[in-house]
Amino acid sequence: MLNQQNLTQETEVVICPSQVHLQSVKAGLRSDIAVGSQDCWVQGNGAFTGETSADMLKDMGVQWAIIGHSERRGKGESNEEVAAKAKYALDKGLKVLACCGEPLENREAGTTNDFVFPQIKAYADAFTKEDWKNVVIAYEPIWAIGTGLTATPEQAQETHAAIRQYLGEVAGADVAEETRILYGGSASGATAPGLSEKPDIDGMLFLEFFSPFFRVLSKFLQTFLLS
Numbered sequence: 001m002l003n004q005q006n007l008t009q010e011t012e013v014v015i016c017p018s019q020v021h022l023q024s025v026k027a028g029l030r031s032d033i034a035v036g037s038q039d040c041w042v043q044g045n046g047a048f049t050g051e052t053s054a055d056m057l058k059d060m061g062v063q064w065a066i067i068g069h070s071e072r073r074g075k076g077e078s079n080e081e082v083a084a085k086a087k088y089a090l091d092k093g094l095k096v097l098a099c100c101g102e103p104l105e106n107r108e109a110g111t112t113n114d115f116v117f118p119q120i121k122a123y124a125d126a127f128t129k130e131d132w133k134n135v136v137i138a139y140e141p142i143w144a145i146g147t148g149l150t151a152t153p154e155q156a157q158e159t160h161a162a163i164r165q166y167l168g169e170v171a172g173a174d175v176a177e178e179t180r181i182l183y184g185g186s187a188s189g190a191t192a193p194g195l196s197e198k199p200d201i202d203g204m205l206f207l208e209f210f211s212p213f214f215r216v217l218s219k220f221l222q223t224f225l226l227s
Helices: 018-029 052-061 080-089 106-107 112-126 153-171 173-178 192-196 211-217
Strands: 012-015 036-037 064-067 096-099 136-141 181-184 202-208 223-224
Touching: 018 036, 018 052, 018 106, 018 136, 052 080, 052 223, 064 080, 064 211, 080 096, 080 181, 106 112, 112 136, 136 153, 153 173
Parallel strands: 012 036, 012 223, 036 064, 064 096, 096 136, 136 181, 181 202, 202 223
Antiparallel strands: none
16 A cells, blocks of 8 residues: 555655564565564663564664653653663664653643753763764644544644754754654644644654545645554
């Protein structure tokens, strides 16, 4: 289905299946559609039963890794551990989708930035200027992931703009300008047009892929990633 879609040169699509399906998905996709993992380990190969290293992913021809998803953070991964994972993946030649996002209580209390900025700072402390060329930030409000709730375009733009401004403070104005920031969190074909009109929203992260979504999104988005 996806292999038959018409993609412009300005549209980048990355599919991130479960680890056990990475190789078969990659083998079945055309070459202009990239494949990424949903996580990777913080070190190289060794006695780490059950983990998938960036080294293994590179061996399979995987190009991207999602790092710092809220469901991984929810298992106890600290900001610093997440950043170390991302840095190792970058050093091994993977591109990184660096996730951030706040729970509902922070959104309701008006402290979204207080929760998200330390996540961004940990990435900035670990990355070099050169690293940022291979990083895309994904803002996923935790309260909207898989719940059917979606931040309004205005809410998403406000947070994206704040992330970009803060990124300029901790990583440099050039990094802030050039780094793409995606929105995730129950995004759909119905909500994508309004979200994509906002200047600081550079694409979407989806939990599932459906052909109708693609037909809508391809009209509006230059970049989006699917998992």
